[in-house]
Amino acid sequence: xxxDLRKRQRLHIQCFILVGLIGFAIVSTPxxxxxxxxxxxxxDFDNISGQxxxxxxxxxxxxxxxxxxxxxxxxxxxxxxxxxxxxxxxxDGVQGEELASQKAIFGAExxxxxxxxxARWDEPRPDFIPLTMVVDPNGELSAVIVGSTTRKEILGKxxx
Numbered sequence: 001x002x003x004d005l006r007k008r009q010r011l012h013i014q015c016f017i018l019v020g021l022i023g024f025a026i027v028s029t030p031x032x033x034x035x036x037x038x039x040x041x042x043x044d045f046d047n048i049s050g051q052x053x054x055x056x057x058x059x060x061x062x063x064x065x066x067x068x069x070x071x072x073x074x075x076x077x078x079x080x081x082x083x084x085x086x087x088x089x090x091x092d093g094v095q096g097e098e099l100a101s102q103k104a105i106f107g108a109e110x111x112x113x114x115x116x117x118x119a120r121w122d123e124p125r126p127d128f129i130p131l132t133m134v135v136d137p138n139g140e141l142s143a144v145i146v147g148s149t150t151r152k153e154i155l156g157k158x159x160x
Contacts, residue, residue: 053135
């Protein structure tokens with residue numbers, strides 16, 4: 001009888017943990033395509049006002065990522081000309097003060113996503129970075145650039 005009680009207790013604990021994980025997944029999953037940014041705003045991929053979105057995966061330890069920040073800053077500064085929104089996505093999931101500090105050190109001027117949108121397009125976690133995703137004005141993933149890229153290559157993926 002003790003064995004059955006122990007099994008039942010383990011089952012209850014496992015169920016409790018599973019329900020908690022499901023609840024967390026539901027709460028942490030963006031609703032209606034809206035994702036928070038580190039500047040306090042949100043981006044809604046279901047309603048991006050006909051703009052292209054460039055999402056660059058980066059990390060502080062990635063040398064080529066740091067080089068690309070310069071290119072992404074230039075595109076970000078001229079975003080109206082190119083009809084594009086530039087966003088970062090920290091590969092390590094860094095947020096808050098640590099994210100702000102890393103961005104300041106590397107001079108990133110564009111906002112970062114606080115939740116990874118890859119699942120929206122059924123994209124796997126990148127095996128390595130840098131990785132740049134280009135989202136068309138309809139909110140659909142139109143290109144994935146693996147490895148280091150250039151301003152010309154990014155803008156070449158964006159067509160009016």
